[in-house]
Amino acid sequence: MNIRSSIELNDRSIEEINLTGVYFECATTVSHKFGGWPEIRIIPIKYVVEWYxxxxxxxxxxxxxxxxxxxxxxxxxxxxxxxxxNPTLIVWIIQALESFYGISSNDSIIKALKNRIFLHLGQTSQPKKVNKKINEFYDYRSKFVHGDMEIMRLGGDKFLREDYIDDYNLKLIDLCDFGATLIISSIQKMIIAGAKSVGFNETINYK
Structure with missing residues (x-):
């Protein structure tokens, strides 16, 4: 399902937003792959609109x-x-995750993000598998932004059908779907709780 929205300005209809629903469609598959984590819910649109x-x-x-x-x-x-x-999607997905979880550039980013994800979404029954996927996700982003990643020629996959092209695309799709699923589940939990923001505090208690 895709969402299209337009506004009317000066008697002209101008398209403003055209959103793809592919990540929502893939989220339940990703969750199932990791033993039902993170939880993906079906939320009535009314509650989503009220929360927003x-x-x-x-x-x-x-x-x-x-x-x-x-x-x-x-x-x-x-x-x-x-x-x-395309690889730029990974950058935007990580931007969304780090913003949601309040990760700053001074934090030990991956460790802090993992801790906060598990606090907010709950523990997974497959921690090694999830941790490995998060590491893989960040490794991909790092290679892309630092110029270490092999880049496919724009449009090249439209003309060739080779195994290495399929492997390249499948890995990117897998990582994008995983990251987007984390965002979807994180926001869904906020909607259900009726919460507008989330904060994380590290405390120590001596007894």
């Missing part, structure tokens, strides 16, 4: 807090204008 309205995002152009940064980042990797999978 409570955030008072309105017509803001620039995100002002972590939740808005996460939601605005999601618009980029769900925008159907960039149809198909």
């Amino acid at each position: 309205d409570s955030l008072k995002v309105g017509l803001k152009i620039k995100a002002e807090n972590n939740m808005e940064r996460a939601l605005f980042s999601a618009l980029y990797f769900c925008h159907d204008t960039y149809s198909g999978y």
Whole structure:
């Protein structure tokens, strides 16, 4: 399912948003692959709209807090204008995750993100498998942004059918679907709880 939205300005209809629903369609498959983690729910659209309205995002152009940064980042990797999978989607998905979980550049990023994901979404029955996938996710992003990744020629996969091309695309699709599923589950939990933001505090108690 795709979502299209347009606004009317000066008597002209201007398309504003065209979102793909492919990540929602794949989320249950990803969850099943990891033993039902993270949990993916079916939430009535009414509750989703009420939750979003409570955030008072309105017509803001620039995100002002972590939740808005996460939601605005999601618009980029769900925008159907960039149809198909490409490595830049990984960057936007990680931007959404780190914004949602309040990860700063001063944190030990992967460790902090894992800890907060498990706190928010609960523990998984397959911790080694999930940890490995998160590491793989970040390794892919690192190779891309630092120029170490092998890049396919734009449009090249339309003309050739080779195993290495299929492997390249399948890995990218697998990682994008995994990261997007984490975001979907994280936001769904906020909607169900009626929460507008989430904070994490590290404490120590001596007894």
